[in-house]
Structures are given as C-alpha cells and as structure tokens.
Amino acid sequence: MPAAALGMLVGAAVFGWMPEKAVKGCVGGIAVLFALDRIFGLRARLKLSGPPGKGAGLFWGEVSGFTSTIAHAGSPPLLVYLLNRGLAKDTFVATTVIYFTAVNAVKIVPYAALGLFTWESLKMSLFLAPVAPVGVWIGLKALKRIPERAFFVFATAMLGLSGVKLLWDAFA
DSSP: OHHHHHHHHHHHHHTTTSOHHHHHHHHHHHHHHHHHHHHHOHHHHTTOOSOOOHHHHHHHHHHHHHHHHHHSOOHHHHHHHHTTTTOOHHHHHHHHHHHHHHHHHHHHHHHHHTTOOOHHHHHHHHHHGGGHHHHHHHHHHHHHHSOHHHHHHHHHHHHHHHHHHHHHHHHO
C-alpha cells in the first residue's frame, strides 16, 4: 500500500500531462506479455521461477497506484505481482478487494482536488450503489463453486483480454 500511495501521488502530479493512451498502451503490453508467459511458461524455461520478493511488490504496487490514478488500469500491474505469489483463490480475491478498496478510497482526495467529480458522476454512483451488494454476493457464490485451477486459468485469460483491450484503446 505505501508503494501504491506513492504511485497515486505521482499519478496525480502528472495527471493531464501524460497521455492516457500511452499509459494504457504500456499497461496493456505488460498484461498481454505476462498472460502469454503464464500460458507458455517462458519464465520457467529461462529459470526465472520463484515467487516475487519485496522489491517486486514495491515496484508493482507503485505501478498499479500510478496506472490506477491516470487510466483506471491498476489491476493488470497488481495481477502481474499476485498471480506469481501462489496464493489460494480466496486469499487472492480478498487481497485484491482490500487493495482496491484502499486505493480507491485514497484516490478520492486527488480526484476531488483535480475537479474530477461531477454532479452527474455522483448521481450515477448513487444510482448503482444498491446493486453492488448483489454483485458481491454473486461473486462469493461463484468463488466457492469454481475449482482453484479453473479460477487461475480464468484470471490469466481475463488479464490477457484486459491487456488486449487496453492496447486497443491505446492505438484506436
């Protein structure tokens, strides 16, 4: 979280200066390459296996905080780190929920300072808020039913697809 906070601070400082498409392109490329690595095992073939250390956590946390602030694309960098940790699916999901709850709460301050909240966006948030608990309930039910291996195959596929979408946004 401290690294993510630093990334958010840097993101807020350069907000509007750094093109969003450039950030999306970089994050999309990282996400696609990482998903391909997980599918084809390139790191293992190069003898680069093993869980990432503290330095990797700090790096990916900062990148995630930065890209979350600039382009709402904090998930791919976080997943690059977490998917290599060998976490159980429950721990993996809980970690991402806690992480993004904290990140999004902290982003309220710079977003407010940058004038990014409008009456229209607040009305939409209030309109959609009652549906959020339903989504959480469905997600928890699905998490209990999905086997561990299938869950992480799906997570890797979604990471790759989100990377493709970010690349599309960057170059479209």
